[in-house]
Amino acid sequence: MSQKEAKEIAEIIDEQIESIKEEIIELKELTKPVKLDASVGRLSRMDAINNKAINEKSLREKKSTLQKLERAQERAAEGDLGKCLKCGNDIPFGRLKIMPYTTRCVQCAGR
Numbered sequence: 145m146s147q148k149e150a151k152e153i154a155e156i157i158d159e160q161i162e163s164i165k166e167e168i169i170e171l172k173e174l175t176k177p178v179k180l181d182a183s184v185g186r187l188s189r190m191d192a193i194n195n196k197a198i199n200e201k202s203l204r205e206k207k208s209t210l211q212k213l214e215r216a217q218e219r220a221a222e223g224d225l226g227k228c229l230k231c232g233n234d235i236p237f238g239r240l241k242i243m244p245y246t247t248r249c250v251q252c253a254g255r
């Protein structure tokens with residue numbers, strides 16, 4: 145990976161961290177305890193509870209992605225990004241652009 149490409153990936157990581165942090169803040173808002181307001185009907189309450197479960201799942205996934213991104217940020221700072229941790233081969237630039245936190249090349253990820 146060239147320096148220019150490494151810089152581009154580092155920028156993508158920064159952007160993704162920023163946006164995922166915002167999403168986490170929103171999801172935390174949405175996963176606050178459901179108020180059992182007497183003015184809403186039973187169905188709306190069920191909806192609210194279902195949505196909360198979906199949002200909680202999404203929140204867990206986002207938090208885990210954020211951790212991966214932060215680790216990728218550290219690797220990028222050390223210049224280790226873009227190498228497959230399993231076989232040591234370069235991870236294709238196109239793959240890193242989509243999943244900058246990936247630590248495996250396509251072959252190793254598929255195994």
Ligand SMILES: [Zn+2]
Nearest residue numbers: 228231249252
């Ligand atoms: Zn590999």
